[in-house]
Structures are given as structure tokens and as C-alpha cells.
Amino acid sequence: MTSRTKTTFAPPVMEARRWLDGVTFPDNQPLINVSQAAPVDPPPAPLRAAMAAALDLPETHLYGPVLGLPALRHELAAQWSAHYHGIATPDQIAITSGCNQAFAATIASICAEGDEVILPTPWYFNHKMWLDMSGVTAVPLPTGADLIPNPTAARALITPKTRAIALVTPNNPGGVEYPAETLSAFFDLARETGIKLIVDETYRDFDSRPSPPHSLLSDVTWGNTLIQLYSFSKAYRLTGHRVGAIIANQDLLSEIEKFLDTVAICPSQLGQRAALWGLQNLRDWLAGERAEILDRRAAIEDHMPLIAANGWRLMGCGAYFAYLEHPFAESSATLAPKLVQEIGVLALPGTMFTPATDPSGARQFRVAFANVDRAGIEALFTRLASLDWPLATPVSAA
Template sequence: MQGVQSPIIPIVGEWIRTTPGTISLGQGVVYYSPPPEAIEQISQFLAQPNNHRYQGVRGMPPLLDAIEKKLVAENGIEMNGDNAIVVTGGSNMAFMNGVLAITQPGDEIILSVPYYFNHEMAIAIAGCRSILVPTDENYQLRPQAIADAITPKTKAVVTISPNNPTGVVYPEALLAAVNQLCRDRGIYHITDEAYEYFTYNNARHISPASFPHSSNHTISLFSLSKAYGFASWRIGYMVVPQHLLDAVKKIQDTILICPPVISQYAAIGALQAGKAYCKEHLGAIASVREQVLNSLQPLKEYCTLAPTDGAFYLFLKIYTPLDPLKLVERLICEHRVAVIPGTTFGQTQGCYLRLAYGALQKETAAEGIERFVRGLTEILSNLS
């Protein structure tokens, strides 16, 4: 465990706590609360005394049915007997379930850099190795580089689209190439789709498990945390090949016993509200996004921003020799605005920062980004 990186969010959170008035452009959450349909389900949960006891390890049948309908209607994923749904304690747990189900200590899993830090941490906790493959200059996948990184110990390739931390959306052709590569090489494609509804400029989210002949090698991860505004409720789900179901059930029974039943009730209500609930808030997030992009224009001489069409993140390459964690600390302590250093996402060459804008109302976002632009300009100009 000493070799596992420390999560950066608590470190930045402590700096924020000791600097009152800091505006956070750090943690990736949305500004809105759960839908009324989710809250109303709590009374249904409380009405049944047996709900306080353990329930099925895979999830409640009504929720599994609702998820199946959603997967077919929205993701084009057919539940065909070759795959199965498992409700999890968030998509982070779904990822851990998947890694433990397919690996032995010493095995390898390929991550594209920048990666989501909890993925890299989970792989290390499982006693496996992350094999890091750089993305291109726009943070898009490089299928040939991924193919070149495969060894006899490789068990999976991980993709995240829409992406955390970069905000890019992978086109269908790239995802199809990676999925086919995994099928040809006899390894798994783990696809994290937590931000499936958060796309802009007509970008389209694609579920790799919708591709023909993908059921036996594709592990799909989903979360309700972002779209429905209940990150702390810890509820998500995964679609796994049927031949992995027994392994996943063993892992889940050991770590969790069963997904939180009260959160499963809320999830049923959320799925009743459907993606329309997220979409009605997406306009406000898109507006904040445009505001942030416009406000960053004065920083052109200090940084590069690749084009992005998804999630609620921006990943900036900063032209400075400064250590990114030190830069983050200075932005908080001197200018009361928080971001996340790129090093925690595996971007160790150069100085990168991730900005998250989903949690902010327009007025707060305007003040936060103004502080960021002013602070970064002041810090970097004083170096030259």
C-alpha cells in the first residue's frame, strides 16, 4: 500500500479548508440535487422492514430490470445471455470488481495517459501493473500504441469516454478499433462511461458493448453519481461477460455483501426520471463551460487547451517549470482558487492542471475562473 499514490482530493481539500473563501475548480461533481422521484423512493424503502436486512448480491430485481431497459434503449447494449448486470457501490467499485475478477498479481492493465487516478490506484491495490500509453496531442486514443504495449501479461485495456480528466469524447472509430483489438488479442476492454450524458457540440457518446460480438470481452462501468446528483449515495452498475459473473459476485459479497438498498431505491426513482433530468440541467453546465472557455482566452501565452466536447473538465498544459502541486498550493493560498495537478493523472512530463466546472453556478464560476486567470498570470509573469 505504500506504493499506492495518495488521493489528491483530500490534500487539496485540506488546503481549501485552511484558506477560507476558496472557490474550488477541483472535485468533479454537479451543482444540482437528486430528482424528486429518487427522494420519493426513500419512503418506499422505509415502508418495508425487511429492507434493513441484507439483499441480493447482484442488486434488487426491480432495479436490474430498470437498468436493462435503460441499457437497451439508450446504450444499444442487448442483454443476450452472454452478459450480466451487477449493481455496485458506485463505478469505482465496479472497476475494482472488474480488475480483481480478471487478474492475478503481476498482471498488466493498459491505461491511456492522462488516466483517472482511482483506476491506477485500484490496479496497484490488486497487485498488478499499470502500463501507461500516451494519448495524442488532443488526448485521443492511439490504437497502434496500445497494441504495441500488449504483452502476455496484459489482461485489459481501459477507456473512459467522455473522459476524466481531459473532457474529450472518443469517436466511434477509435473505440471500435480498441474493442476489436481486445477481442483479437483475447483480453478485456474495460469501458468507464460515468459521464455518458455530458456531451456538447453534437458530440455523441458510444458504448463499446453495443458493438457486434463484444459481449464476451467488454466490461462496461456506469454511475448514477454525476447524472442524478447523488455522488455520496454510492450507487452504480456494471455489465460483465457472463463467464465473469461468479467471480464478480464473490468479490462483491466479500467487500460489500450487497449494494446499499436505500440507494438502490433511489436509483429506481432516478431511472424513472431518466436522462431527461440530467439534460434539463446540462444547459446550465454548458453555459458555464462556454463562460470558462471564454475567460481562459487571456491565458493563451501561458497554456494550451485541447478541444473538448464532454464531461465537465478542462485539462490545461501550463508553460512553466513550476511543480504542478506547488502551483496548485500557491493558487489556493495566494489567490483562493483550487484546481487539481496533472501529476495525479499520470501526466508527469510538464505542468498540467485539471479544472472542473460542473459544481458551480454561473456567478461563482465567473469569480472562480477570474481568480484562476489572474492568479496564474501573476505567478507566471513574476517568473519571467
């Protein structure tokens, strides 16, 4: 009998880190690590001070409510409602141990073994891994050259076993921001067919648009269809404290509570207090973080001409990610370790984000640029431009 964990692949980021074993990087070409979308800097000093003060509270060290601290649920509900010009109430909020757990809890609460969930490709690999381990079939929805999923194509994939469509916007790995009309069309499709629409908005705080990215929460019946997921990790640099959230109707959260109680009992008390303090006090600081990320996004676009002349193509760019199509003959799975060895760049191949049967991943790389400043981005593109590997045969000449 195959165990649950053996139904899926090894964690991609951990696999990529092993490519660094035994490799040394000269002083004039240090490693450029664009493999993982996690801020490496600690939380800002005022937040760290608030966290230190929270350590003196006895309740910080005790179990708390399974669905999270009431104050955090109230604050997030108020800010979510204001941001989306809709209504989310505290009893429609659950706090989780990170956004990956939010997805896992949601799937456990809406799916049984043998069910199906539609995932646009390239997909977020941890979503695929959890579906595998849950005995739920991930149905790939190819997105094409613009990386935007098509609701009409999704409709053709819906079967009696389909329980949800899961979208990530701004997208991981593609970086693209899904248009509001795309999300509305998927919401209408999910409502019409009686399935759930899961919208993972881990990178919402770095969306380039000044207005709300969608209006789904303004529909008074949103709770029958929509499930939103969120992470505090990127906004406040709390990756190690694991704090995420689910926004869904109260009946579903009653089911999700069973999962959360069994897996973790409650989210980290310290992490939740940090998230609450951040929501209440770091609006201006977060605006500065967003501006910096948007500038790094612009730097990616500014430096694309360095490699576009060699046949590279920028497929998507936004939030923490750029998604690139390379011009070389070999698969990105083969080339990714060579990037480390030859030019000191650690990036993830597109094969980690696509089904084994999809050849497009072999032509793609994900670049996570949140920890690389403008100078580092210029160095990255200069190194990529230096590659002289054999090129793929043009389709027209095949």
C-alpha cells in the same frame, strides 16, 4: 514486507483539501473549488420523496441480492440496450457500491498479481491506485496534445501479461469525448489480442453528442471482450449512496459476484431504489442537468481567451472537466497550493494524473466545473489571468 496500501499514493482529493488548512478567504474573493467532480446539491425533491417512502419498506433495511435488485437490473438493461442500439440482458448487469467498486471488482475478476492493464495518461487516479494495491502493473499509454488514446500505440504495449485496456469517456481528467471510431478500434484490438476492453462511462449522461457515443453493444459478440462501467452518482446526485453498475457477460459476473459478496455483500438498498426511481421518472430532469453542464462547458470555452493570451492552453473540455496546460516555470504540484493561497482557487495538478516519470503532468491542471456556474467560471478565469508568476522558458529558446 510492504502492505497493499503502501504500494500506492495518498488519495489526491484528500491531499488537496489539506491545502485549505489555515487559509482564510476574504469576502471579495471566496474560495472557488474546482477540485472534485461530485455534485454538491442534494437529489431533486421528487427523488428525495421517493427515497423517504422507501424507508418504510422493510426490505430496504435488509440484505439484498449480491448482484443488485432485479428490478434495477431489468430497467438498466432495457435503457442501456435502447441507448446503444444493442442488447444487454438483466443477467449481464451487476449493481455495485459505486463505480470505483465496479472497477475494483472487474480487475479482481480478470487479473492476477503481476498482470498488466493499459491506462491512457493522464489517468483517473483511483484506477491507478486500485491496480497498485492489487499488484497489477498500470502500463501508461500517453495520449498527446489532443488527449485521445491511439490504438496503434496501445498495440505496442500489449504483452503476454496484458489483461485489459481501461478507457474513460467522457474522460476523467481530460474531459474529452472519445470518438466512436476510436472506441471501435480499441474494441477490435482487444478482441484480436484476447484481452478485455473496460469502458468507464461514469459521465455518459453529460456527453454532448445527441447520438449514442459508440456502437460497441450492437456487436453480438460484445460480451467476449467488452466490460462497461457506469455510475448513478452524477446523474441523480446520489454520490453518498454509492450506486454503480457493470455491464459484462454472465460468466464474468459470476466471478465478480464473489468479490462483491466478500466486500459489501450487497449494494445499498436505499441507493438502488433511488437509482431505479431516477431511471423511471427523471428523464426530463436529467436532460435539464445535461443542458446546464453543457452550458458550463461552453462558458469554459467562452472565457479561455482571458488566459490564452498569457500562454494557457485548453487541452480538453467536456462532461465535468476542463484540462489546462499552464505557461509557468514551476510544476503544477508546486503551483496548486499557491493557487489556494494567492487567488483562492482549489484545483488538482496534472502530476496527480500522470506517472512520476512523465514531465507533462507538471504543466497541467484539472478543473472540475460541475459545481461552478457561469459567473463562477468567469471569476475563475479572471483570477487565473491575474497570475504573474515566472514563465517557463520557450522550447525554441532553450
